[in-house]
Amino acid sequence: MKPQPMIVVHDVEASSRWYQQLLGCQSAHGGKEYEMIINDQGELILQIHLWEVHEHQFMGDPAKRPYGNGTLLWFETPQFDAAFERAKEMQAEIVDGPLVNPNAQHREIWVRDPEGYIVVIASPFGETA
8 A cells, every 4th residue: 555645625736846856856747727746756745736626525625724723744855854845945934853852863844835835854763862
């Protein structure tokens, strides 16, 4: 089984550009209604869907905020320093970090995306041990 998280947004293309820049990844689909973000190995790491497309009735209510309340988009990368630099360069809203998580023994930054979702970028588990 492989996770394939999906977020729902008002502007798929803008969100796609934001995530590609933050994560150092690329588009595998593109478009105004749906996007697939893949890593360097071609693996799907995030799907982005437009709110206003109604073929999926259980995607949520765009009037209810904050989006993703209680859910974090968590990405592990061995290139933590590069991801942190990209976040600073793009002036992403860093809500916490960089910090060392003593339980996971790794580094983290917590970022809010333009739609309000919380995104965590973490170095590999045990990296600071």
